[in-house]
Amino acid sequence: MDVPARLAPYFARRGWSLHPHQSAMLERAEEPALLLVAPTGAGKTLSGFLPTLAALSEDPRPGLHTLYVSPLKALAADIRRNLLAPVEELSLPIRIEDRTGDTSQSARRRQRADPPHILLTTPESLALLLSYEDAPRIFAGLSRVVVDEIHALAESKRGDQLFLGLSRLEALAPGLRRVGLSATVDDPEDIARLLARNPDPCAILHAPPGEEPDLSMLDAGRAPPWAGGAALHAIPAVLEEVKRHRTTLIFHNTRAQAEVFFHNLWLQNDDALPIAIHHGSLSREQRSNVEAAMLRGELRAIVCTGTLDLGIDWGDVDLVIQMGGPKYVKRLVQRIGRANHRAGVASKAILVPANRFEVLECTCAIAAAREGDLDGTPRGPGPRDVLCQHILIRACAGPFAADDLYAEVRSAGPYADLSRPDFDDCLEFCATGGYALRAYDRWKRLLLRDGLWQLRDPRAAKRIRMNIGTIEDTGSLNVRLRSGTHLGEIEEYFASTLTPGDTFLIGGQVVRFESLRELTVEVTRRPNATPRVASFGGGKFPTSIALTRRILDLLQQPSWPDLPRHTADWLALQRRVSKLPQADWMLVETFEAEDRWHAAFWGFAGWNAHQTLGLLLTQRMEARGLDPLGFVATDYALLVTGLREIEDPASLLDPTDLREGFETWLQGNAVMKRTFRGVATIAGLIEKNLPGSRKTGRQATFSTDILYDTLVRYDPDHLLLKVTREQAQHGLVDFGRIEEMLSRIQGRVDHVRPGRVTPLAAPLLLERGRVPVAGAARERLMAEQAARLLEEAGLEELS
C-alpha cells in the first residue's frame, strides 16, 4: 500500500518511502489486534500511527480517535514531538497531546472535557482516566489503541494493569483496534495473546531483522578483578573507546554501580570529554538537562542504567558499552539497538566484564545474541493484587454488575483463565477486606445495591485514585551528611531496617547511620569501618535461566581456546584441584579459610534464589547446631560460612525440607514481608498516598510487617497471603528458581573437600554484602554488646 495521499508530500520531500512492514500495517489496519515485531530503528512507532494519520487526515472528526500507551513518560513526550512534525508541516487539523503524571491539572481537566484526536499516555494515567465517571463519554468514539514497547510492559504488573484497562476500553468502545509494537523477542505469540481480546486471535507482523550487530568483549589490557561489580579497571580502555566514537552509551546494571563508575571515570578523564550521567534516582530536572544536551549533540558519552533502555531516539549514538554481565540476552540485544538507531546500519556494542565470572557471562551472552537465542521470562497468570486494584478503579467509575466485570476481566489476556471463585475472592476483598472474621459490616468499601456493586462512601474514590499504579515505589530516601552534602539515595525499606550506629555502603563509601528525619537519612563518614549491614540490592535481578545454561555448558568444554588466557587458566586450575560445576549435579565445596569453615554451593540459580537458599540452609544449620555465621550470594553460587564444616550437604538440600521451609519458616522472613508489602499496596490494603500531602508509606501508615505477621497468625488463608506466596515464586524470593535447580540436580550432590580454597570459590570470599544469621549466636552477641555498653557507661548500678 502507498503512503496515504495527504501524507505523501511529507514523505516525498524527504525522499522517504514506506518499508514493507509499514505498508502491511496500513493494509491490515482493520485487524482487531495486530502485533508488529521489529528491531530498533525500523520505524516502528510511525508504523503504529500510519493508519491513524491516514484516517484522521481524511476525516478529522472531533473526539478521541487513537490512544497511545508507552511505559515511559519521556517516550510519550518524544513521540508527540515526532508526530507533530508531519502534522504541522502539512497543516493537518489533528490535535495530539500527551497526558502523564507530569501534565498540569488544568490541561488534564481540558483533556477530559474535550479530548484530543490522539492522546499519548502511560498505563497509570490510563487507569486514572478509566476511574472517572465520565470515562464512557471520553472513550466513546475511540477507534485505535497503540501499545508501544509492549515487550517491556508484558513483563510487569504495569502490563497486567494495562491489559485490564484495554478490556474496560473494549466495553466502552466496542470494536476497538489494538496495535502492539514490540522489540525482537523470543515469544511473540505470548505477547500477542496478551494484546488481543481473549479468545480472539492476534495477527503478527515481523519486520526484517536489522544488520548483524558488531559485538565484542573489551580487552582492558589486564585481567578483571576476582570479585565486585564496579569494573574500575576498565576505565582507561573505556575512555579510549569514547574518544574513538561520536557518542557512547555506557550501561550499568545498578544505579550504585553507575554512580561509582561515573565518579571514578571523571577522576581519569584528563581530556575533559563531556560525559554525563542519567539514572532513575536523579531529579527530573537533572535528567532532562542531560537529555537536552544529548539531543543537541553536546555529549560524548552518558553513563546510564535501564532508564535509557527503551526507545527514546538519541540520534547519534554509535557505540553501546555494557558494563558487567548483561543478565538477560534479550535486554542486551535491546541495549545494543540503542547504537545506530537507524535501519541499515550495524549496531556496535562492547561488553565489559567486571570480574572473572562475568567474563564467562559476557562470552556466553555474545554468542547467544549472535545466534538470536533470546531468553524468555515465563510469567504466570495475571496477579490478583492488580485485579483488586482494577475492581476498585471500576467502582470509582460507577456501579457495576459482578457478572459483567468478570466477563470483561476474562477478556484480558493475562486473566483469560481466571476462575469465578478467584474473581469473587478479589471482589470480596475489595468489599469487606475478605477476612475470616467478619468485622467490617458497617464500614464495607463496596456495597451491593439492586444487583450492582458500588462504593459505600463515594468520597473514597479520591483516595483510591491517589493510589493507582503498580510500580513498586521503593520510596527512596535521600542520604545526607550533617553538613548537608548529598550522597545519594537508599530504599525506604532498607532505611527502615537500620538502627543508629549501623554502617553501610553508599556511593562507594562507608557511612554510619545517625538518624532518619522526614525524607532524609543522616549519616556520618566512617572510612575505616567495615560495612555491617548488607543493602538489599535494589534493582538487582538474576541472570536468566537460558544464559546460566550456556555458562554451565561452557564450563564443561574440554578446553577454552576462545576465552581470554587468564580466565581459561583459572578454569583449568579449578578442574585440577576440584571440579567444574555442571547442570545436573550440585557441586558443593567445603574448605577452611581464615579460621572459618566455608561451603560453596554451585547452584547457578541466580542471586535472588541463592539469597533465599542461604536463608533456608542457614536456618536448618542453626536447628542442627552447625553454628552458621552468615552467607553471601552471587548469581552462580551461595557461600555459607560457619564455625564447623558441613559434613553432609546433600541432607541440607532435601527438596521436601526446603519446600517446607518455604511454606513455614520463610514466611516470617523479611524478604517475604517485603513481597507482601508490594501486594498489600497494590491491592489497596494500605495507602501509599494520602490526600493533602505527599507522605511516604512510613509516615502515612504503620508497618506492613506487623500486618503480615498478624495475618499469618490469625488468617493464614487470606487472599493477600496466597498472592504473596504465589509472587514469592519469582522476584525477590524467587523460589521458582530453587525449584528449577532442584529438578535439574534430582538429588545429585557432588561434595568435594579440596583441603583449601578453590580457584572458583576464592572470589566468593571477596564478595561484599554478607548476610548475618539471626540465630542463637546473634542473641549471644547482642547480650555481650549490651553488657559492654552498660559497663562503659558505668550504668550497671541502675540494674
Next chain:
Amino acid sequence: MNGTAFSFTLNGTHGLALPSGALLLPKHELLCVSDLHMAKSERMARRRGLLLPPYETRATLDRLSQDIATAKPACVVALGDSFDDLAASEALDPEDRARLLALQDGRRWVWIEGNHDAGLNAHGGEGRESLTVGGLTFRHIAEADAAPGEVSGHYHPKHGLPGFGERCPCFLLDSRRLVMPAYGTYTGGLDAREPVLRGLFGGQALAVLTGPRALAVPLPPARRLSREA
C-alpha cells in the same frame, strides 16, 4: 545481669520489665501495660476507609492473657490509650469484650485515662486519672516536674542496638521515672532519642529492649535537631 526480665528499683519500689513490654511489681502483685490501642482497625475503617486485618485486639489480648497467666497479678493497670478512641471501645468485637471481662475476674482492674480514650467506662474495672502504688505513681503522660517514681506511657518509645536490625519497643528508665513501651499490636513508635522523649531523662538512663528477652542498654544522648528544625 540480663535475664529474661529486667529487674530494677525505682523510688524504692522493685519492678520487673518483662520481655513482652509489661511491667510487674512482684511485691504489689501488680501488672501494668500501656497503650493497648485496642480496636484500632475499627477506627481506621471508620475514619479512613481502610480495611486492615481486624485481629489486633485478639493479638493484644493473647499476649496479655499469657502475661496474666504467668504473673497471676492481683491488680492490672492499663496505663491509658487502651482503646484507639471511645467509639472503637464501643465497637469492640463481642468475643474480645467477653475475653477482656474474663481477664478481670478475681482481680482489681484499673483503666488509667489516656488522650485517646478519656472518659472510658464500659469494660468493667475502675477508671482513674492516676494511681499511686508503693513509691510509684501511674499516669498516662509524663509530667516534666513530676515527683520521683512516675510511671507513664503515651510515647511508644523504640530503640535498637547498632548492627542488630530494626528498632523495637522499649522501656526507658532513669532514677526518677519510667516510660513504658506500647503493648498494643498495631502501634507505631517514637525514636527514644527524640528530644521530646529523651529530654524527660537525665544523662544516665537505660533503654530496656523488648523481644525474646528484656535487654538493657544505655540510652544514648538526644538526637541533635537537624538544621531545618
